[in-house]
Amino acid sequence: MPVKPLSISIIIPVLNEERHLGALLQFIRQSSSPDLVREIICVDGGSSDHTVDIAKKHGARVVHSEKGRAKQMNLGAQHAQSDVLYFLHADTFPPKDFDQLILNAIKNGHKTGCFRMKFDTQNPFLQCCAWFSRINHILCRGGDQSLFIKSSLFEKMGGFNETYTIYEDTELIQRLYRHTRFQVLPHDVVTSARKYNEVGWLRLQFHFAMIHLKHFTGAGPEELYRYYTEHITTKVHSSISKSA
CATH class of the missing domain: 1.10.287 (Helix Hairpins)
Structure with missing residues (x-):
């Protein structure tokens, strides 16, 4: 019986992200393969700007949710149809061919992991902070580094803890470190230093x-x-x- 090819569902929680979302969605289309990325799901937490229109314009699937990134990402995972989930912030750009890099890691036995991170600034202090993202230790993890995970493992872990209004990414990653072999891929996402x-x-x-x-x-x-x-x-x- 032929093996079903792996695919990725990208899940992006959004709330009033009209300034960044269009550029990200365009970049994703240009930097990945439609054979590998099955769908892009933007989970909107009640935007009052043009975020939803921009998502639809760029071919993303829009799911409406209560506000709260943990709730939004869990709902996106429920709607996802792929074997692999990739959680990405609206102001974080993954590396070119990220889809192939993720699926290669999955095929090599890594059920979950992230990328290294860089900021979109030349600030030496932030460059130094970002350097530590290459270290595979829980103290060096954060949601801006994005997260890939097999959907079966995500379900087994119970998803994101919705009692966390902030820190939901790191809380889940801490649980993953305790129960799995977490992988940090040697390629960089580029995230905004706006905050x-x-x-x-x-x-x-x-x-x-x-x-x-x-x-x-x-x-x-x-x-x-x-x-x-x-x-x-x-x-x-x-x-x-x-x-x-």
């Missing part, structure tokens, strides 16, 4: 480190969200207000 520009690169990296520390010392999802809201979200809103 670092809004908050301040040193300040934001410090607060991200504090969130990591709080989680590792037992803080729950509500405490992490309170810290994020107080120290990061308010800074972003303040920065936007000053520039308006």
Whole structure:
């Protein structure tokens, strides 16, 4: 009996991403094969801009969801039809031929993993921070590095923990490290440094480190969200207000 060829479902949680989504979807089409990428699913959390229209224009499938990346990505996984799920942020560009790289890793026995990461900036501090993404250790992981995973494993792990309003990527990856052989592929995604520009690169990296520390010392999802809201979200809103 012939073996069913593997394919990938790309799942992108979106919320008011009209500035970035079109360029990403166009890049995906140009950097992958339609024989390998079965579908692109944009899971919208209630956008008030043109995000949904842009997704449809570029041939993506749109699924509507409650706001919250964990909920959005879980819903996208429920709608996905492929053997391999690839979770990608709307402002992160995967490497060329990422689809073939992912499927090669799957065929070599790696059920889950990510890519290394670079920022779209020449800031030496952020370049140094991104360098550590090549190290295969949980402390060096984050959602901006994207995540590929066999759909059967994703289901077995219970998907993303929806009690986490933030940190949902890292929480799942931590569970994957405990139960699987997580792989870091030697190619780079390029992610936006926009939040670092809004908050301040040193300040934001410090607060991200504090969130990591709080989680590792037992803080729950509500405490992490309170810290994020107080120290990061308010800074972003303040920065936007000053520039308006």
